[in-house]
Amino acid sequence: MPTFLLIAAATLLFLHRWPIALALNQEGLHLLQAKRGLVDPGDSLADWDPRDTTPCNWTGVHCSPTGGVIAVRLTNLNLTGPFPADLCRLPTLSFISLSFNYINSSLSSSSLLPCSSLTHLDLSQNLLSGELPSVLPSLPLLRHLDLAANNFSGPIPSSFTVFPFLEVLSLTANFLNGTIPPSLGNISSLRQLNLSYNPFASGPIPSSLSNLTNLEILWLAGCSLTGEIPPSFSRLSKLTDLDLSSNFLTGSIPETLSGLSSVVQIELYNNHLTGRLPSGLSNLTFLRRMDASMNGLSGPIPDDIFSIPNLESLHLYQNQLTGSVPSTAAGASNLFDLRLFVNQLSGQLPASLGSHSPLMYLDLSSNQLSGVIPRGICNGLVLQEFLLIDNNFSGSLPPGLAQCQSLYRVRLSNNQLSGHVPAGMWGLPHVWILELSNNSFTGEITGDIARAANLSKLLIDMNQFSGKIPPEIGLLTELYELSASNNQFTGLLPESLGRLTVLGQLDLHSNLISGELLAGIQSWKKLTFLDIADNNLTGGIPPEIGSLPVLNYLDLSKNNLNGNIPMQLQNLKLNQLNLSDNQLSGSIPPIFNNEAYKTSFLGNSGLCLDPTGLCQNSIKRSQRHIKFLWLLTAVVLLACIAWFYCKYRKVKAAKKMQDESKWTLTAFHKLGFAGFEILESLEEDNVIGRGSSGKVYRVVLGNGESVAVKKLWRFSKKGYQNRDQVVDDAFEAEVATLGKIRHKNIVKLWCCCSHKDCKLLVYEYMKNGSLGDVLHGSEACLLDWPMRYKIALNAAEGLCYLHHDCIPPIVHRDIKSNNILLDAEFGAKVADFGVAKAVEEVEMGQRSMSVIAGSCGYIAPEYAYTLRVNEKSDIYSFGIVILELVTGKLPVDPEFGEKDLVKWVCSTIQHKGEDHVIDSKLDLFYKEEIMKVLHTGLLCTSSLPINRPSMRKVVKMLLESSGESKGKSSPRHEEGNLSPYYK
Template sequence: MDWSVALSILLLLAASSSVARGFQDKSALLALKAAMIDSSGSLDDWTETDDTPCLWTGITCDDRLSRVVALDLSNKNLSGIFSSSIGRLTELINLTLDVNNFTGNLPSELATLHDLHFLNVSHNTFTGDFPGRFSNLQLLEVLDAYNNNFSGPLPIELSRLPNLRHLHLGGSYFEGEIPPSYGNMTSLSYLALCGNCLVGPIPPELGYLVGLEELYLGYFNHFTGGIPPELGRLLNLQKLDIASCGLEGVIPAELGNLSNLDSLFLQINHLSGPIPPQLGDLVNLKSLDLSNNNLTGAIPIELRKLQNLELLSLFLNGLSGEIPAFVADLPNLQALLLWTNNFTGELPQRLGENMNLTELDVSSNPLTGPLPPNLCKGGQLEVLVLIENGITGTIPPALGHCKSLIKVRLAGNHLTGPIPEGLLGLKMLEMLELLDNRLTGMIPAIVDAPLLDFLDLSQNELQGSIPAGVARLPSLQKLFLHSNQFVGGIPVELGQLSHLLHLDLHSNRLSGAIPAELAQCSKLNYLDVSDNRLTGPIPAELGSMEVLELLNVSRNRLSGGIPPQILGQESLTSADFSYNDFSGTVPSDGHFGSLNMSSFVGNPGLCASLKCGGGDPSSSQDGDGVALSHARARLWKAVVASIFSAAMLFLIVGVIECLSICQRRESTGRRWKLTAFQRLEFDAVHVLDSLIEDNIIGRGGSGTVYRAEMPNGEVVAVKRLCKATSDETGSGSHDHGFSAEIQTLGKIRHRNIVKLLGCCSNEETNLLVYEYMPNGSLGELLHSKKRNLLDWTTRYSIAVQSAFGLCYLHHDCSPLIVHRDVKSNNILLDSGFEAHVADFGLAKFFQASSAGKCESMSSIAGSYGYIAPEYAYTLKVSEKADIFSFGVVLLELITGRKPTEQEFRDSGLGIVKWVKKVMDEAKDGVLSIVDSTLRSSQLPVHEVTSLVGVALICCEEYPSDRPTMRDVVQMLVDVRGLPKSSKSGSFKDSSIKTPVESQQQWEDQDREEQQRQRRDQAPLIPL
């Protein structure tokens, strides 16, 4: 045969084979697309009609063979299952799937792609164990699986990949210990295992990874023991982050060997002992964060060698001594965070002269002496927080010219002299807090800070009048000027403050009338002008303020009648008109019918309507100048009791009728539809087969809950709801929260919110299929014979985890979600007693622009004993109602008592008032309310006290006084960040899932973001 002919045949065969493999790639890609949900149409150009896939979106082909070598589907808004067809792309080198919503297991066929160099599946919701046989990928260099829902042990076979240089398995649910064999991956330069559920010791074998440049092990993990000294061998390490993972012991001196380190984060642990002076050898260090530990001793003088240091964060420790003078001389220092320690003496007077200082916070230390005069010499100071010290002298005049200032908090010191001129004219200033000092003089004439939203000058010795220029603070939300010596009238210009929420002018010497213009402050919910010398009537216009919650005009010289417009204002939950010269009638009906008598005392001309103009004249006024009718009170109680009885009757009848309808229609054999929210290995028939009497584990007003074991052995919970229709056609049907739960849970992905697996429905009945929680609800367990399983550590964990779930609903969902039925029975516990917020049948959606606002409901929803007072009065709901309910849950956790106990009903106290009353009267304080099953001798009293404090703040009467859920999370986490000074001894922390951000005082959360930005892209682990 002619060799040229033979060669041509061979080339033809090779080309044919290449074309065939090209068709194989096209077929595999189309199979991948078929398994996905492409809601944005990102892959619309992947069509069967094309001869080759090489021009499709996200595809890169080899020019010679036309084989697919790269598949990049990053950030394409894809969801659904990622198909096993990927194994047919045998020439694939690069696979990138990050920032999508793929669910189910990662296909094991990936292990057959022997040419794969780069694999990125981060920011998805892949579940299950990490697939095996990855040791076949001998060419793999980068594996990024960050932020998924993987579980099970860390894949040990990865330690056999000789070329792996970048490994990120953070942000999932991997559990167990870090395999010591991970120390064999000597080619690694990047290793991140943070944000999982890992336990056990940090293996010292990681010290063999001598090529490692970045190591991240913290956040959510809970390691035992301390920091292995062997990590001091990682001489190439540039970033070391082992924050928030339960570490104990001392900081190894060997870390001082890491001369290339630029970031060292060990915050939020239980490290003790002194700061090793060897850390001064880290001459390249830019960020040092040892905050929120139990460190003691002084700041080592050796740290003066850290001439590149930009962040020094040592807050929330037990450090003592003086703040060394060298700190002011560090040329690159931007942030100095030393709050809540025991530092004494004066602040270094050269602070700020390095020209780079941006943030200084030394709050809550017993510091004395004057403020450094040149804190803003470099013109970069943004945050100055020095609250709760003993600082004396005047506020440096130079601060009035510091154009970079954003926040100034100097409260609780001994400062004297005037407020610097220009301070209230800074264009970037957002917060100025100078309360509780000895400042004198007048408010500066120049008032022009367009971004200032918080101004507190209260509890000083300021004089003069309140300048009309305050109206030139257009962003102002809270204004506190009380407890000074201000004179003159209330400026009518305050009515121009359209964003004002809180105005407190009490305890001054103000005179004149209350300006009617204040009614123009449409967002004002707190107005206190008490204890002044005001005269004239209350402006009727104040009755048009729809969100006003508190009005206090007591102890003035006001006269006339109380305007009926105010008496009918439904938003008002507290008012005080006492000790004035009011006259006329207080109606016994309307919103103010239930006000306490003390709201009106001291007004001789004021009387209740049932005793005005008739009857015994001697009884028209009581000893305090007002008579409130006992008959009216009895009538009110009778009306409330009747309404409650009727409501309960209708509820019982409705539930019986609902169950009857469900039973009658069960046999109709309607067609069932199963909607899955993730990959399921069972169908509707299997779910229906479980609906038998023996499987019932709970009943409620909205339906019945069954425990169901599927054919594959998976156990799920099935909640059966029935649709009651108002007529035969089904018009006006009400689905008992089914639609709300579907809309809510179908979108939510959070470890502390119950996972909705799917739903089944037909024309009569709805079924919700959840992950099964073997320990049931918190309420059931807490009030059963098994309550001894809930020791203090477990209860604290449940509190924190529940707060995370609610925080996600309020702050991270879009639209924001108000649960509206937060209670212990709606907090479910898995096998490890981790908490999951459940039951979204009453959930209410709010657009982001509506956050913090109220919305009117047609009727009260929620559970008796947990409902916020303003919700019961006004039917207006906001996220602050959830926070009140959560505070009740915290008290229930601590006391072991139901909020609905008969004792609380009979006394009219409620659990919140009962806790306050008992703690005030009992000798042993907080221990008097603690659940009797908790052994007081083993309780960390400071933690219990702090948790009670958080609960009571959540249960404040006025919504504006309650924290946000993000604040609550921070406060709860901070409970275990405080030094352990309880008489009961040290307390070992449990595996609490804590946020990624460093713990800060809850009222200062905005500075967390600034600190994180300085951490040079330290990894963020999502909640």
């Protein structure tokens, strides 16, 4: 009987499977086998159904009219695993694209050889490693090979020079070393060659590449190239795009480049090129974009460069060019982008510049240009950036600027401009920075400013503006900085200023402003800088100033303020306080009775240090009376304290029993403490930090250990429902993210406590605070290079875990030095996940972020125009952190001028050398290792997201960066070896 049952069951199973086996053809079976070797976290291949008769309708599968599979396109599906070799068993397959996935391991020759029909292979943006397969040229029909942005290492195989029909070869952003093989010049069929951003050994550009007469695109950016540009490149008559940027090329730009008759774009920026710009560039009739910035070019700008008929963009900034801007610039009918800043240009601009060109970006800053601004500079009505900082321009502003609605950056400071600002210019709707500082402008700020809805920075200091500050300025909801010092403004401060909720800096010193200081300024939650010194202000200092949570600079000196100094000012964490030369009286708050504030109260004869508030003369006259008052006050105070303490104990005991039931505690680890220990310690004395999302307390538990407690801001007033939602969202995001994470380099979330009016997050306490505070504070000397390297590696490993080991991956979205915390041993952990998002949530439908993600100086450049974030955004921000660790500089600093930290580093290395970017506190014994880490940071901050490495690659680069220190007596050694990467 059992045997019969087994036979019956086997028969039923066979009959059940038989229709499926009959239904799907052999190619479908091969595809299913390929799928089994991949992890598909998003179930993107759910429609690969074995019950179908053919795979031709499956996601990413394309068939010929006869039914054979000819293409498999599985791009950007988060697939993980080795290369699916079963794809090569499809007999008619000619096209494979697996780009933007997590395909890993090495690419073996045996897995590729069966792909004999393959013409197109795209495995870019994956995690493939090892050496490039030397067997690839054996694929007889291959025309397109893209292996960009992987982890391939070693030299380019010698076999690559014998591709029979290859037209596209892209190996950009890997770890290829050795030199660029001159024999690549033998692949006569090549139309595109991209080797950019690989750590090749220093060497010249192979002149043999001139033999590739079919070449249309040649990208060799960031390849450690030295020597001169081969004059023989003129033979590349079909070349449309030449990129030799970010190398170490020397010599002059060869005259023969004028023979590139088909070229559309030439990129030569960030090299060491010298000499004059070549003549004859007007022969390049198809040229649209030319960038030779950040070199050492000298001499005048050739007149004929603007005679190129299709010229759209010309970047020659940061050179040593002399002479004037050629008059032919006015006739460049397609020119929309002209950047000539930081040169030695002089003379006047062509009178009709902009009148016949669709100028969108004009930056002539830091030259010696003079004369008037051309009247038709915005005739095309598309001008967006208008920068003439640090020149000698004079005269008034062209009236046409008032109608230039497209402007969003206007920076004209440090010139000799005068006259009235055209009224409509105050109200340009898209301008976010209007900088007119250090000129001789007169007149008033008109009410038109109410229309400047996007204005964030209004910088008009050191002029001769007069009249009242208009009340319409309170309608500028995006205004962050108002600097109008050293003018002749009069009248009262408009009450509407108090409604500017994002105001961060207010500087009105050295004017004629009268009346009282504003009260009702509680909305200034982001104000850090307040300077209204040297005016005619009267009345008292509003106590509300003491409630501004992040104010650290306060100067109200040289006014006629009177009354007492509010005790609430003691709540502020001030780096600078100046109340001198007023008519203040009474006592100075005790917290200011120290050496740091010794010059803060000069010229106030009525002030004294006595805590009773009586001045010194009165003290001498009534010393006995004061002693009696002190004794009486002490007795009454002690009695009140005793009564209140007894009352407090009773109320607290009763309330504790009532309130604890209202709290919801969710634990993510086994807790060694109770919730009431947290709640009882949320006192102002325990506050260790404040941020945009709330306060952070240090709570010492009964067992002697400490935890950090973040209490999120709440807004109980009517009209703040949206902000409460933001708090709820931040709370939910942080809980959802940290609650499930277990990694040594991610800060541990012990538990969360929630209440209808309060939300708390309880973390492990990090003794040494944030990297930003230590690195940029007085304790920076504690961070030697081994310690900084350890911090970088720890943080990279934490971020790598989020990107690659979480399912789905997590984008932090606010990586910065202040969100990297340090424990007692200066080990680093990533913290603050209030805006973190799962990658699948971010990428679903390519949606933009509804909340601005990131912090100033750390935001990836593409975010400005896409508002989209992904892992590459985090990698850019982490690159900034690396540059901070190497340079000791802040990401945004007035020292950099128009540059950010990335551009400052690149420019300083180019013009002064590597030693000038390394923090002076670091020992140059580690220079070789420091520079490798620096170049990793520069790669992370590449302006093109495609060129940024994955976090796995970043961790690998950091580990390998210390390998060459093994032969030295360094206190830390790691295995591995990596040639320096030069951006």
